[in-house]
Amino acid sequence: MGQELVEICLRVRDIDATLDFYTNLFDFKVDEERKYPDDGFDLIYLASPGASVRIELTYNYDADPYEVGNGFSHLGVTVDDLEAMHDVCKASPYETGDLRGLSGGTPSYFFVTDPDGYRIEVKRRK
Template identity: 75%
Template sequence: MNQELVEICLRVRDLEATLDFYTNLFDFEVASRREFPENKFDLIYLNSPGSSVQIELTYNYDAEPYTIGDGFSHLGVTVDDLEKMHEICKDSDYKTSELKGLSGGTPSYFFVTDPDGYRIEVKRKK
């Protein structure tokens, strides 16, 4: 059986801040937006250039703060210029780790946290 990962859903509290994070800090594009005011939620689908996997942002109008489970760790993206992206993230208002390398090796990744507390691992494209 052939399978393909097509989307990852994140529940968000501040839709505009989250859209700003993914579309301005990163190069995600809004692929579609579906509003369901009668059910009090919106779905926004984001595309990342070069990937077929979408991020589905689910915005529930009256939701209490979400608890990110301890089994969830992070999403991962790759970039051509890790050091430049690291500087962009550090200059933003988002929590950004230092550059890191596995087992003390050459730095190859860092983490940045989105407005809802989801961590994004930014890795050097191989």
């Protein structure tokens, strides 16, 4: 039986700030929106060009603040120009780490943190 990973769900506190992060800092687009006001939540699906996995943003209207668990590490995104994307992220209001390389090698990635504390590893596309 075949499988395909199709979505990753993130629970978010401030939907506007989160949408700004993913659609303006990165190239994600809103692919689908589902609103369930009677049940107290909205689902917004983000897609990245050429990717088959979507990010499902779950926004609960009256939820207590979420805590990013210590078992979750990060999401990964690849970019064509790592240095240019690093400059964009450093100029943004989001916490952005330094360019790094494994074992002190050539820089190949950095981390940026979204408004809810989820870390995004930005890697050089091979």
